[in-house]
Amino acid sequence: MTNDQLWQRAIQKIPGGVNSPVRSFKAVGGTPIFFKRGKGAYLESVDGKRYIDYCMSWGALILGHADPKVVSAVQKACSNGTSYGACTPLEVELAEKITRQFPSIEKVRLVNSGTEAVMSALRVARGFTKRPGILKFNGCYHGHSDSLLVKAGSGVMSFGISSSAGVPAEFTAKTFSVPYNDIDAVRQVLKDHGKEIAAVIVEPVAGNMGVVLPKKNFLADLRELTEKIGTVLIFDEVITGFRVSDGGAQKVYGIKPDLTTLGKIVGGGFPLAAFGGRKELMDLLAPEGSVYQAGTLSGNPVACTAGLATLAQLNTQLYKTLERNTDSLAKAIKETAGQSGIALDTPHIGSMLGLSFKDPKQYNRLFHLFLNEGIYLPPSAYETVFVSRAHSRKVIDKTIAVFQKAFQRL
Ligand SMILES: *Cc1c(COP(=O)(O)O)cnc(C)c1O
Numbered sequence: 001m002t003n004d005q006l007w008q009r010a011i012q013k014i015p016g017g018v019n020s021p022v023r024s025f026k027a028v029g030g031t032p033i034f035f036k037r038g039k040g041a042y043l044e045s046v047d048g049k050r051y052i053d054y055c056m057s058w059g060a061l062i063l064g065h066a067d068p069k070v071v072s073a074v075q076k077a078c079s080n081g082t083s084y085g086a087c088t089p090l091e092v093e094l095a096e097k098i099t100r101q102f103p104s105i106e107k108v109r110l111v112n113s114g115t116e117a118v119m120s121a122l123r124v125a126r127g128f129t130k131r132p133g134i135l136k137f138n139g140c141y142h143g144h145s146d147s148l149l150v151k152a153g154s155g156v157m158s159f160g161i162s163s164s165a166g167v168p169a170e171f172t173a174k175t176f177s178v179p180y181n182d183i184d185a186v187r188q189v190l191k192d193h194g195k196e197i198a199a200v201i202v203e204p205v206a207g208n209m210g211v212v213l214p215k216k217n218f219l220a221d222l223r224e225l226t227e228k229i230g231t232v233l234i235f236d237e238v239i240t241g242f243r244v245s246d247g248g249a250q251k252v253y254g255i256k257p258d259l260t261t262l263g264k265i266v267g268g269g270f271p272l273a274a275f276g277g278r279k280e281l282m283d284l285l286a287p288e289g290s291v292y293q294a295g296t297l298s299g300n301p302v303a304c305t306a307g308l309a310t311l312a313q314l315n316t317q318l319y320k321t322l323e324r325n326t327d328s329l330a331k332a333i334k335e336t337a338g339q340s341g342i343a344l345d346t347p348h349i350g351s352m353l354g355l356s357f358k359d360p361k362q363y364n365r366l367f368h369l370f371l372n373e374g375i376y377l378p379p380s381a382y383e384t385v386f387v388s389r390a391h392s393r394k395v396i397d398k399t400i401a402v403f404q405k406a407f408q409r410l
Contacts, residue, residue: 003047006034027380028367038065040390043376051376052395056386058378059207059239060264062322062351063310064390070268070309077305083297090304097311098266098274101247104256108276109285110299114238114263115143117273118201120293121259122147124275125199125232127284127291133174133197135189135231139209140180142201142236142261146171152208180206181215183222190225199232199259200225204249207239207384211347211354219255226258232281238263238273239384244350246314252349268306271297318389322351325396326387329353332400340407351387362410369406375399 010017018024018032025032033051037044041064043053053065063070077090091110098108111117122145126132136142138151149164150172163172174196178185190197204219206212226233235257241248242265250257258281263273276282284291297303330346330353337344343358355377357363363381370377378385387396 001046003034003045004031006046007031022378022380022383025379027382028364030368030371032379033371033376040064040066041388041392041395049374051371051374052391052399053376054385054387054399055376055378055383056388057269058264059243059352059384059386060267060269061386062243062265062388063268063313064388067310067313067390069313070306073305073309074270074302077302080301082302083300085296088299088301088304090301090308091299094274094299094304094307094311097308098262098276101311102241102250102260102262102276103247104250104258104278105260105276106279107282108274109282109293110304111273111275111293111295112271112297112303113143114236114261114273115145116295117238117261117263117275118142118148118234118236119145121234121261121275121277122199122201123293124281124284124291125234125259127289128232128281129198129230131196131198131231133176133193135176135178135186135197135200137180137202137206138177139212140201140203140206140236141208142203143238147175148201150175151177180209180212181218183215183218183225186222186225190229190231194229194231197229197231199234201234201236203239204235204237204253204255205240205244205349205352207352209382210356211349211352211384213347213349214253219253223255223257232259233257234259234261236261239352242266242311242314243352243386245319246316265310266307267303268308268310270303270306272299272303272307313389319350322387322389325391325393326351326353329387329396329399333403336400336404336407340410342407342410353385353387355381355385357381365410366406369409370402373402373405375402 016024034046035043036046043051095108099105141152142148146167176189237248241262245251259277261275286292330348334346345356347354360381367377
């Protein structure tokens, strides 16, 4: 079965041929690639071509594809049953691990996706404050739950829709969205509507509109302003948690949010995410409290095993190496872009890298030049390039060489 044949079948039976819109290549043009295998830094397509992968399952795979320790732990876990729908020691271990790494998280609940984590954290914030409103930031993505699909980053930006059909206006009527890093705009909304706002939610490093770092004091000011009016501060660390440090962006910037959402890396490539924070808030959840939240497969033993086997391999040394490799990649890209007269910024932190072209169409051309050379970049100009442990010096150097060649042809 060739790639084209698979795509023809897919578009007959799956809306747009994909199970998540940014995979569709709509933003960059062309036909999506079907993969049959991933190993280390590489993906192999059904047509037998190998690609260095810089999408890395949208940041979920910090150790690379099919990490041997994760795979063998998961194989063993599977043979003990894939879901009990009941308590297992692995949930306790993972909860303890997360709370150790994130001091702001006193209690945590495991769910199955980042969307679910954010949706549930918001419900807790609304239950706690008894207020309906939310303040978010333009270009931040927090999953696809109804009240958050307002100016929601890459997926919607790539397709030129600022909000989604199918969401009644009532659901987003109390969702305020202001420019990222604009503390004056936050101040104004909180001044006018503070008493209605349950939560301010932010990606502490924005990773869904390229990579945008928080301005100096932005996060600290958010902390101070929300505390003053009893609004819950939620850090959406679905990308940044375990990515920019072993304690997420909140460790890097030294800010304690009330609630945190985690996803991607924490599940080690499986559908597992988490939300947690202050005891006082988390104890509002059923069965302790009156905020309802539940999940058939939540905390299942296989996903917990993958998460634990991943987190066990993360350490300061690894974060340093990842940062060094990403930094040298970023610097080399910027330098060669400059030599070819291409205006490009390469904002980066830890192993997150943005390729921010003045003209996003240049990204789309670059994407295809790279595919030809066997490198798979994220299929949208507004996504983040993720470097993993499997991206060795050799892989990075090869990537830099391809950039040099590609920029000359752009
Ligand atoms: C990916 C992402 C989500 C949604 O997670 P899913 O597992 O795709 O539902 C939420 N917030 C941020 C910041 C993300 O990057």
